[in-house]
């Protein structure tokens with residue numbers, strides 16, 4: 001076996017943009033310093049996985065975990081490390097990882113058990129011959145069930161999800177906690193998150209957006225659960241942030257008051273807890289919903305602004321809580337403007353020397369200016385934090401793509417530029433700005449140093465974009481989730497932007513299972529069509545004008561958040577909606593086995609092909625929501641009719657009886673496949689040359705069972721002309737590995753893999769996007785599909801790709 005010396009500094013961090021602890025900052029709690037017996041007691045396999053073994057690799061003791069996937073019905077290989085661990089005062093878990101053959105694995109989950117629930121994070125197997133440090137950040141973890149705080153973690157579970165029926169193995173060593181010493185605390189409202197999955201998602205989203213801006217600003221921070229907050233854990237912290245905390249428990253509020261009384265500072269978004277007026281000099285004013293979309297469009301400094309505030313910060317809010325000064329110690333520092341550029345007169349931000357209140361949650365649009373805005377807020381409350389932020393921002397100028405140091409980065413980019421003027425100009429600019437940033441820093445002009453360093457880094461990124469090369473005859477597409485295209489642009493402008501930058505196709509979401517954004521005879525037409533026009537026609541007109549393909553995207557089975565209530569009720573009354581395994585009604589999902597639903601799915605898509613000269617029809621959600629659906633009475637009777645006998649115990653036998661289970665999974669697959677086949681056949685008769693495509697899940701062997709999506713079969717039968725697996729990962733090597741598997745399954749049908757740009761922590765991360773386009777090119781897909789075409793992507797990403805990578 002080949003052994004290697006551990007080279008911590010040369011290996012790639014999972015999240016290269018994220019703060020990564022150095023070895024000296026680690027608190028190691030498991031160095032695998034035990035014998036085989038103890039290892040097996042500490043690490044317990046889940047059913048279907050073998051016990052761990054102690055091994056040695058790269059000069060370290062390690063755990064070997066065998067993933068037995070061949071001929072094994074398990075979906076994942078899993079091990080639980082038992083034992084309490086207080087994870088309150090850290091940023092997360094790190095461990096050393098090695099996997100010689102990650103191909104059979106679709107991805108990894110790490111779970112932390114706490115009380116009656118779990119925190120869960122994900123990582124992808126890195127491509128490396130030796131040890132790679134993996135970092136699971138607490139702030140990126142989602143919750144399942146009702147975890148009771150990071151102080152109560154009593155088990156860590158590591159799961160490898162199966163992609164192929166091939167055995168493999170992973171090695172793990174040196175488990176440690178990292179970080180957690182930052183001067184800023186972000187408080188996550190887990191009291192509210194525990195109430196519902198929707199609340200949990202919102203809490204995660206808005207805490208992450210704030211964390212991301214703090215991080216982009218070059219500031220260290222820690223995320224604490226409201227359940228874990230104590231006076232001691234706030235001691236010596238400079239700023240406490242409440243990113244979205246609808247409910248502050250009384251004990252937590254007491255800690256916050258004590259903290260403020262002893263000189264702590266507070267930034268609050270949207271919900272200012274009661275009882276803080278005298279301490280913060282700010283109070284909560286009226287709750288104000290938008291009178292029309294676009295009313296709250298951007299934030300502008302008042303005549304008494306914060307120092308170094310950006311002149312305009314875009315944020316499309318739908319409602320606000322108006323901040324108001326409670327005494328003359330506070331003032332309004334920014335106001336809301338509408339999309340027509342006029343001030344609404346509604347206050348956006350109030351500030352005192354102790355606290356800042358922002359009238360809504362922080363939305364992830366316009367991240368560059370959001371970052372500057374947060375930096376201004378932090379600088380107002382704790383000016384000394386600007387100094388370390390300045391140093392980090394200056395260091396980050398060179399940290400673009402794989403570069404780390406400025407001089408070699410400039411030299412390498414200059415040689416790659418090969419005389420191209422745009423690239424050389426950007427490099428000139430970067431060099432000048434970097435020098436300027438350093439001189440501001442030397443003169444203790446910290447906010448200027450930060451702003452200049454960020455501009456220098458932006459110029460470096462421009463240079464990186466400009467030294468790329470385009471590949472001819474590539475299928476370059478964007479999904480567009482809004483039927484109205486890009487906010488703030490007409491369809492004409494949105495499509496022209498794509499065409500100008502070398503994109504060849506758009507997949508606009510024009511219909512769901514319960515709503516259409518064009519005049520439809522099969523589905524309820526959305527009310528906005530009367531006012532804003534036939535969206536397919538408008539999009540298609542622009543596509544014809546600029547020679548961009550239009551593949552109309554339907555969300556199947558799911559009626560959609562904008563579906564008509566009357567229609568949804570009608571479907572429910574007609575027993576056409578889904579029922580879960582446990583008997584819960586799913587109001588938004590149509591039952592895939594109901595013949596009328598199949599007809600509706602098929603006819604609505606054929607209507608599009610009949611009415612409009614579109615280039616293609618694109619399936620999405622062409623599947624069951626999960627394993628737990630659909631178990632409605634209709635599914636039962638149709639299944640029984642098909643197999644010619646009654647099921648004694650419904651629905652339990654579909655899981656407990658292996659024979660029934662196989663028949664059941666096949667029955668589900670057939671319902672979905674029938675719709676795909678019917679649309680493909682008849683759409684081609686209606687409009688010869690039309691192309692049929694689908695957005696599908698990554699891992700066909702698992703998902704054909706889990707969600708009834710047998711897309712390999714659809715490719716083999718010729719029902720699909722191309723397929724777009726949603727390979728949403730942050731890591732290019734993982735993206736490439738998934739795509740390689742999919743090319744095999746697609747059996748010659750083009751695979752234009754989906755790149756999850758808008759699902760990444762930074763939805764404008766152009767360097768990561770370029771890496772993944774390179775990965776698609778490496779495995780010769782002939783194209784790619786990016787999710788999702790919206791305002792930040794149209795403004796920041798598409799023009800940068802068009803500089804060279806996708807230049808027409």
Ligand SMILES: [Zn+2]
Nearest residue numbers: 591630632635
């Ligand atoms: Zn059903």
